[in-house]
Amino acid sequence: MTLRILVVGAGIAGLAAARGLRIAGFRPDVVEELPATTVPAAGIYLPGNATRALRRLGLDAPLRPLGDLIFRQVFQDAQGGPLFELDVAALWAGVGESRALSRAELQQVLLTGVGGEVRYDTAVRDLEIVDGAAKIEFGDGGMAEYDLVIGADGRRSTIRAKSGLGGAATPTGQIVYRSVVSGGPALSDWTALLGRRSTFVAMPMGGRRLYCYADETAPGAPNPADPMARVRELFGGFGSPVPAIVEAIEKVQVARTDEVVLDSWSRGPVLLVGDAAHATSPTLAQGAGMAFEDAVVLGEVLRATPDDVPAALRAYETRRRPRCQHVRERTVERDRTRDVPPALRDPMLRRRGQRIFGDHYRGLVPAL
Numbered sequence: 001m002t003l004r005i006l007v008v009g010a011g012i013a014g015l016a017a018a019r020g021l022r023i024a025g026f027r028p029d030v031v032e033e034l035p036a037t038t039v040p041a042a043g044i045y046l047p048g049n050a051t052r053a054l055r056r057l058g059l060d061a062p063l064r065p066l067g068d069l070i071f072r073q074v075f076q077d078a079q080g081g082p083l084f085e086l087d088v089a090a091l092w093a094g095v096g097e098s099r100a101l102s103r104a105e106l107q108q109v110l111l112t113g114v115g116g117e118v119r120y121d122t123a124v125r126d127l128e129i130v131d132g133a134a135k136i137e138f139g140d141g142g143m144a145e146y147d148l149v150i151g152a153d154g155r156r157s158t159i160r161a162k163s164g165l166g167g168a169a170t171p172t173g174q175i176v177y178r179s180v181v182s183g184g185p186a187l188s189d190w191t192a193l194l195g196r197r198s199t200f201v202a203m204p205m206g207g208r209r210l211y212c213y214a215d216e217t218a219p220g221a222p223n224p225a226d227p228m229a230r231v232r233e234l235f236g237g238f239g240s241p242v243p244a245i246v247e248a249i250e251k252v253q254v255a256r257t258d259e260v261v262l263d264s265w266s267r268g269p270v271l272l273v274g275d276a277a278h279a280t281s282p283t284l285a286q287g288a289g290m291a292f293e294d295a296v297v298l299g300e301v302l303r304a305t306p307d308d309v310p311a312a313l314r315a316y317e318t319r320r321r322p323r324c325q326h327v328r329e330r331t332v333e334r335d336r337t338r339d340v341p342p343a344l345r346d347p348m349l350r351r352r353g354q355r356i357f358g359d360h361y362r363g364l365v366p367a368l
């Protein structure tokens, strides 16, 4: 039997899921509510397990020329004094390289992997489960029926709500500021300066550009009216190289981050993947990696039991839960260190940061 599959959302998780399904021999429809002309801004950091999953999806060759390889993560205090370093090349040895690149480039790689058409300007408006199948209503009023619907529609997922799998995402209280900087100081390592409830991260992302990611914990506070001024205010007094980078920033993108925690990711013929199922704050930079791993496992379980979708979805969840839970728990743990005053936190990180932060990733080194 040929499964009729719909992937809802052509972000990182949806495109990866469509690729995983194609490799497994399926031909999913993919719909995306935004127009095809929407290009994601900012950069993205892919640790070794993310690039391993892309390799499993057969997308390592187009990824290879893009961005910059990251060999070390350097952690400093707010004045730029050394805290500790993670040798990420050693951490992920035999797994995959760590790479920073532009999101637009990553999207292109994923799009080439889908091989079929993405239907843009096409939102899913409603979903109803009838006799084990999913009846879908699109934004233009069109209807269709599928044997399997993959909800890859992000942290504010419509599919999650319509299938009764969960409600609204929970805000983490973080406000994040992202920029791609040309003409700033040269930087060879992923570098983070940790302040009090605020962090500034910069990394090379290819083309002599830096990807900068800065955040503050400000639960309930509105987004600042002038994000650039807020970035200067928060980070202008940090140690080198932050002031020179801040000086070179031309545009700041502001976002809030959310967490999604669900008891189950599937109901009948509906499965949630990516942020729709398990969004976290991006502290460990594992959102894309988890979405790629979701895609690899999805293809494998459906290929194993194509005639028994519920069994495949159960197998999927059994394999994916532990790793996603690991990411969530380590993310929450890492985010908690933000609330510890630097006078207490920094001496502890100098002594034990390398081991503690390394352990956050080591659980993801074993094969999927």
Ligand SMILES: Cc1cc2nc3c(=O)[nH]c(=O)nc-3n(C[C@H](O)[C@H](O)[C@H](O)COP(=O)(O)OP(=O)(O)OC[C@H]3O[C@@H](n4cnc5c(N)ncnc54)[C@H](O)[C@@H]3O)c2cc1C
Residues within 6 Å of the ligand: 008, 009, 010, 011, 012, 013, 014, 031, 032, 033, 034, 043, 044, 045, 046, 050, 122, 123, 124, 125, 152, 153, 154, 155, 157, 158, 159, 176, 178, 255, 256, 257, 273, 274, 275, 276, 282, 285, 286, 287, 288, 289, 291
């Ligand atoms: C500030 C920030 C920094 C981050 N940095 C990193 C990083 O360095 N490394 C990393 O791995 N991860 C990072 N992440 C996390 C990563 O970006 C996400 O985990 C990832 O983008 C999730 O992809 P997704 O496809 O699940 O969701 P999304 O990217 O949200 O995509 C969902 C798609 O579904 C579409 N859609 C929504 N509703 C519908 C509908 N009803 N019908 C049709 N289409 C619909 C949307 O338009 C969208 O295109 C970061 C996240 C944030 C917020």
